[in-house]
Amino acid sequence: xxxxxxxxxxxxxxxxxxxxxxxxxxxxxxxxxxxxxxxxxxxxxxxxxxxxxxxxxxxxxxxxxxxxxxxxxxxxxxxxxxxxxxxxxxxxxxxxxxxxxxxxxxxxxxxxxxxxxxxxxxxxxxxxxxxxxxxxxxxxxxxxxxxxx
Amino acid sequence: xxxxxxxxxxxxxxxxxxxxxxxxxxxxxxxxxxxxxxxxxxxxxxxxxxxxxxxxxxxxxxxxxxxxxxxxxxxxxxxxxxxxxxxxxxxxxxxxxxxxxxxxxxxxxxxxxxxxxxxxxxxxxxxxxxxxxxxxxxxxxxxxxxxxx
Numbered sequence: 001x002x003x004x005x006x007x008x009x010x011x012x013x014x015x016x017x018x019x020x021x022x023x024x025x026x027x028x029x030x031x032x033x034x035x036x037x038x039x040x041x042x043x044x045x046x047x048x049x050x051x052x053x054x055x056x057x058x059x060x061x062x063x064x065x066x067x068x069x070x071x072x073x074x075x076x077x078x079x080x081x082x083x084x085x086x087x088x089x090x091x092x093x094x095x096x097x098x099x100x101x102x103x104x105x106x107x108x109x110x111x112x113x114x115x116x117x118x119x120x121x122x123x124x125x126x127x128x129x130x131x132x133x134x135x136x137x138x139x140x141x142x143x144x145x146x147x148x149x
Numbered sequence: 150x151x152x153x154x155x156x157x158x159x160x161x162x163x164x165x166x167x168x169x170x171x172x173x174x175x176x177x178x179x180x181x182x183x184x185x186x187x188x189x190x191x192x193x194x195x196x197x198x199x200x201x202x203x204x205x206x207x208x209x210x211x212x213x214x215x216x217x218x219x220x221x222x223x224x225x226x227x228x229x230x231x232x233x234x235x236x237x238x239x240x241x242x243x244x245x246x247x248x249x250x251x252x253x254x255x256x257x258x259x260x261x262x263x264x265x266x267x268x269x270x271x272x273x274x275x276x277x278x279x280x281x282x283x284x285x286x287x288x289x290x291x292x293x294x295x296x297x298x
Binding site for chain 1: 191
């Protein structure tokens with residue numbers, strides 16, 4: 001884990017904020033190099049699949065040229081949902097690092113612990129709470145703005 | 150549930166078979182009309198996200214023009230994985246109908262029962278085992294061919 005990558009993910013969350021998307025950002029790292037960056041684009045694309053993590057995984061697979069992302073780590077500012085954890089398993093992500101906990105939709109350690117399931121094809125390691133305050137603050141700011149509008 | 154839609158999903162599975170993809174097919178139905186059809190394209194796209202269900206959900210959202218697919222039913226020949234069930238929740242799919250059970254990766258009733266989780270944003274109904282024999286047979290044929298090659 002290197003906190004500098006979460007700082008880069010947070011920049012992608014800010015990009016989402018500026019586009020009026022729920023501000024979640026993500027980067028994927030292989031061999032100490034960022035190979036993909038993405039923000040949430042659900043509103044822009046009018047499609048529920050396009051979470052920051054999914055956009056980033058699609059980009060990374062294009063870079064690697066394989067459906068397996070062996071040795072790749074993902075840094076995301078918010079605890080991933082069921083869909084995104086499932087995608088990370090399918091892509092064989094090595095390590096998942098997330099910022100803020102999502103007590104409602106989080107699928108690693110909050111609402112559901114997907115990786116406690118037996119018999120999965122792959123088990124990424126994960127660690128949460130990295131730059132939690134900053135990752136959480138940008139979401140709070142976004143929803144505060146929304147309510148005031 | 151109308152079995153004619155599973156027959157259409159099975160045609161999409163055959164399309165996958167012909168492309169040397171794991172043969173899973175899917176259709177999405179709204180108001181008794183098929184609005185999207187898709188097959189698995191994981192190998193062609195070299196990317197783990199592109200399961201039949203995800204390809205079909207992306208197409209359906211383009212047709213509807215919204216990230217919510219309220220009132221839409223999905224017919225898929227194989228029990229969906231964690232990622233795909235998560236996506237169906239995110240898109241607010243009304244009913245999930247699947248053919249063959251996936252005892253290893255199935256996330257509705259086989260390996261993990263995602264919809265038993267409390268506090269989800271949405272709970273689709275689901276029913277499995279529709280045209281189970283046919284949906285299962287095409288997968289068996291595919292893997293038999295693979296082993297023989």
